[in-house]
Every structure is written in structure tokens, then in C-alpha cells.
Amino acid sequence: MNARLRLPSPRGTFRVWQRNMTIFRKYWKTIMFPNFVEPLLYLAALGLGLGAFIQEGGINGGTYVQYIAPGLLASNAMFAASFESTFNTFVKLKIDRIYDAIVTTPINAEDVVAGEYLWAGTRAALYGTGFLAVLAVLGFTLSPEAPLVASWWALLIPPMLLLIGVMFSVMGTLFTSLIQRIDLYAYYFTLVVTPLFLFSGIFFPVENFPAPVPQIAWFTPLYHAVNVCRELATGPSPVVLVDIAWILVFTLLLALLPIRFMRRRLIS
Amino acid sequence: MSTEQERGVRARESTLFARDLKKSYGEFQAVKGVDFEVYRGECFGFLGPNGAGKTATMKMIYGAAVPTGGELRVAGLDVTRHERDVKRRIGVVPQENNLDDDLEVKENLLVYGRYFDLPKKVILRRADELLEFVQLTDKADAEVEQLSGGMKRRLLIARALINDPEIVVLDEPTTGLDPQARHLVWERLRELANEGKTLILTTHYMEEATQLCDRLVIMEGGRIVTEGSPQQLIEEHVSPQVLEFRGRNGSLERLREVIEAEADAVEQAGESLLAYTAGADALLEKVRASGVEVENTVYRQAGLEDVFLRLTGRSLTD
Numbered sequence: 124m125n126a127r128l129r130l131p132s133p134r135g136t137f138r139v140w141q142r143n144m145t146i147f148r149k150y151w152k153t154i155m156f157p158n159f160v161e162p163l164l165y166l167a168a169l170g171l172g173l174g175a176f177i178q179e180g181g182i183n184g185g186t187y188v189q190y191i192a193p194g195l196l197a198s199n200a201m202f203a204a205s206f207e208s209t210f211n212t213f214v215k216l217k218i219d220r221i222y223d224a225i226v227t228t229p230i231n232a233e234d235v236v237a238g239e240y241l242w243a244g245t246r247a248a249l250y251g252t253g254f255l256a257v258l259a260v261l262g263f264t265l266s267p268e269a270p271l272v273a274s275w276w277a278l279l280i281p282p283m284l285l286l287i288g289v290m291f292s293v294m295g296t297l298f299t300s301l302i303q304r305i306d307l308y309a310y311y312f313t314l315v316v317t318p319l320f321l322f323s324g325i326f327f328p329v330e331n332f333p334a335p336v337p338q339i340a341w342f343t344p345l346y347h348a349v350n351v352c353r354e355l356a357t358g359p360s361p362v363v364l365v366d367i368a369w370i371l372v373f374t375l376l377l378a379l380l381p382i383r384f385m386r387r388r389l390i391s
Numbered sequence: 392m393s394t395e396q397e398r399g400v401r402a403r404e405s406t407l408f409a410r411d412l413k414k415s416y417g418e419f420q421a422v423k424g425v426d427f428e429v430y431r432g433e434c435f436g437f438l439g440p441n442g443a444g445k446t447a448t449m450k451m452i453y454g455a456a457v458p459t460g461g462e463l464r465v466a467g468l469d470v471t472r473h474e475r476d477v478k479r480r481i482g483v484v485p486q487e488n489n490l491d492d493d494l495e496v497k498e499n500l501l502v503y504g505r506y507f508d509l510p511k512k513v514i515l516r517r518a519d520e521l522l523e524f525v526q527l528t529d530k531a532d533a534e535v536e537q538l539s540g541g542m543k544r545r546l547l548i549a550r551a552l553i554n555d556p557e558i559v560v561l562d563e564p565t566t567g568l569d570p571q572a573r574h575l576v577w578e579r580l581r582e583l584a585n586e587g588k589t590l591i592l593t594t595h596y597m598e599e600a601t602q603l604c605d606r607l608v609i610m611e612g613g614r615i616v617t618e619g620s621p622q623q624l625i626e627e628h629v630s631p632q633v634l635e636f637r638g639r640n641g642s643l644e645r646l647r648e649v650i651e652a653e654a655d656a657v658e659q660a661g662e663s664l665l666a667y668t669a670g671a672d673a674l675l676e677k678v679r680a681s682g683v684e685v686e687n688t689v690y691r692q693a694g695l696e697d698v699f700l701r702l703t704g705r706s707l708t709d
Binding site for chain 1: 416450453454455456457474475476478479481483485487489490491492493494498502503505506507508550554
């Protein structure tokens, strides 16, 4: 019943994105601040604190801070998009009933979901750009001989964070479209987001682990996001195209599923 | 009512049409095949107890539910084939408040107007006019949370009008409002009807239906049980006079026997018996003569509420 494939319209997608942007512009200072601070805390604690115990030249010939900084850019995007597509989307769906109001206008359920994907990606890119700027400036002022962002290719990081954000939004929205109670997000964050954060090559190279750990890592999304950010921050090799292709294929394959499930929740 | 006839003669142009319309949720049949037709400029009501299928019917009209069977045309368009176009032509006032709490009062209208792709100038002009219309101009910059229940409902009405819709669908527009707020909403809705908008509404309040509706249907168990103007329905289904008796010390049963012999029909509503008759005086005489103890008796004209009680399954006699 009603199995017809429904693709979002660009116009409707934009209107939903625009609604979120309107609100973001009112509150962006308060919204953005914690997202800046968190990665800096990781850098300070792990990069400088733990890093002091790690020999210079220990990982890929750079300092430990240099190693983890680009990875934190990727995980920051994951967290931003994940919160957006879980708690924020849940509130709009079930508590404030924002989507119920929107789908009685010419905007359809599929546009709502696509608009939220795009918005989560935008938010991830906005946070990431701020964070990237901080890294670049901080790196050059603290140690010009070992900058945290060493390549002009890093200018491509913000658009990549948009894509990474969309990918994690698709995952978060899929979970949101299946649950009825907000406390179930503990499962998503503990069993999906946190393991990805710890085992995707941000803090240590997973390649050094015995099989099948690297093989498993290859099939997870943040691993590729971290690779992309690290490559772009230091000057990429062609291998980065494989990571980008992985992200694109994974995102496209999964994107229609939440659209279907969310439509079923909004239109009976 | 004369307005109904006048409008009916003036423009018999159909704007909402349903034939054998059905809606099932899994095994449950919420709407079991209904037919109705609404003409441009009419105010048309759906009445019925909870679970009668009113809201399911509304949802199919405004695209929040997909019909399981039958035909439904809104503003001349088939709802399953022209989803977006139908939604472009209607305004929806939902049963539950779903205003955007993150936006101020006027921003709610501006953002909503963008969903319809209206030009910015048009949205700004209409937003001001509509705030004026629902008497919220001085609340334009207020947070939605600061509004009272009545103000929120008026803002929902203003929001539903931002696209200048042909048809306005209102699902229980005054439920939960105090009498002053309710009268203010009625006044605004009458003004919309006078402007020629088609209004489709559901309500639990018989007074509301009597005040606003040119024609209405009463639904029960997913079916339409009757259709007509409020006056027609009263004439058709109940006797013109009603006596309400409150029994004392379990005298209700004996009282019923006395009344049933005399009245056209008897209904029980809680601890009261309602007797429908064309001769109230004679009935009252009979009750007095019988010697049954009666606590309180009220005489009134029959209304839509009586039709409703009659047709939705609380009838004792026929």
C-alpha cells in the first residue's frame, strides 16, 4: 500500500531548511558556543595532556595534537548532525508537532525529511568551519613549525563536513523514525555514536590492530569521515576519493528509508 | 435558514465532493463509505460522537490521511493525484495547537507563508492584515507561549488564511475555549463565510453548529446518519417541544412508563429523561396526575442537541 517511491522536491526541501535557518539566526550565538568548547577540551586533555606521554613522531611523523585535530573535526560534525536528527527532530515530530503543521501546506513529508538532512549538514558545516578556523589560528600561533592545519586543501573541509553531516543525519533520522520514546536515544548514542567516536581512527590508527578490526572499521561511516578530514588538513592523496565515494554511496543508499518511515508517521 | 437557501441558489458550484469515501487503519474501519457534497461559500459541519470518523474525514480532506477507497475531490481536484495542489488551495486549523514555538507570533505567519511560496511582499501584507483580523496586532512580536488559549486559536486561524484559501478546514475550532473567546472565534468565522470562503468544520458543540453551519451531517460509527440544515434536521427528527424531567428516589423507571405512553419519543441523558412532544402542556398534566415524584422539570424548544442524542444511539423508543 502506498509503496510508490516519493522523492523530495528541491523547493519544499529548501523551505524546511529555511525555517530552521530562520530560528538558528536568532539564537546562533548561544547554540554554537558549546560546540566550539567541546573539541577544544578534547584537544587540551588528550592532545596536550595525553600527548605529552606519546613520543614525538609517534604517529605518522607528527605530534599527537596534529594527529587528532582533523579527526575531531569529523567527530564534531557527527555529534552536531546526530543531535539535530535525534533529539531536535524528535521534539519537532512528537512534542511541538511542527511537522504536522508543515505537511498540511504544499510541503510533503519527504520534503520535511530532506530539509532536515540538509539542515543537519549545514549545522555540522557551520560548527566545523568555526572549529577549523580556531585550529588553524591556534596551530600557527602555538607552534608555527607544526601547524594543525597544514594544507590549503583544508578549504574543502567545510563542504565535506556538510556531506558528513547529511550522512549522520540520515542515520539519526532513521533511528528517530523508528522510536516512540525519547529515552531510547541512550541506545543510539551508547551503541552507535560513542563506539564510532572511539574506534574510527581519531585517537589511534585502527590499521595497526589485528584483523578483523581494520576491516570492520572500513564498513563504518566515521572512519571514512576522519580519513577525509585528515587527508584534507595535511594535503590529500588520491585515496581520499575512495573515502568520499564510500560516504556518498552509503548516504544515498540509506537516505530513502527514513523518508519512507517518517512519511508513514506523518501521513496515515 | 434563509442564508442557506440564498447561497445555495446563488452558486451551486461544488467544491468538495466525496463518494463512497473509506478510511481504514489496519483492521479498524474509521470511515465506512461516506458521500457528501459541499458548495462554494457554504459552511458545512461534521458532527458526531468521538470515534465517529469526523477527524479521519477531515484528515483525508487536508492530506494528513490517504483514503483507503472511494473518491474525494477537494477544490475540484482528486486528493490522491493532486496532493500538493489541493494543499495549496486549502487552509487548515487543526484540533491541537501546532504553532511554531521557536518563532514569534508574526514570524509564525511569515514562515508559514513561505511554505506556500508566496512572494515576501504578499506575505508581509497579509500577515499584518490577518493579525488585525484576529485582533492580535499588538501581540505581533510576542512569543507564542505567552498567548492565551483563545489567542493561540485565533493565530491558528490567521495562519490558515495566509494563502488566501478557497476552503478552510477547522477541526473543533473552539474546543477548550472560554465563552468570550468562543464568541470571538464564531464572529471571525461568520465574517469569513460572508466573504465567500467555504468553511468545513467539526464540532462537539451543538450551539456552534446551529450558529455557523448552513448544512451539516451527523456521523456515527464511520457512517453519515443524516444530512441537512440545522432547522431541517430538527423538524425532521424531533418533536418541537422538550420537557426535561429529573426523577427523585429512583422514580425514573416509573416516570418513563408514564411519559412513554404520551410523548413522541423519550431519551435518557444521565439522570434526566427528555420527552419530545408537540403538546407539552398535556404531557405535564399526565405526569402530575400519575403522582410520580419529580424533582425538577424544564421546558424548552427542541434543538440540534436533541437530534444528535436521537441519532447517535441513545434512543429509548422510536
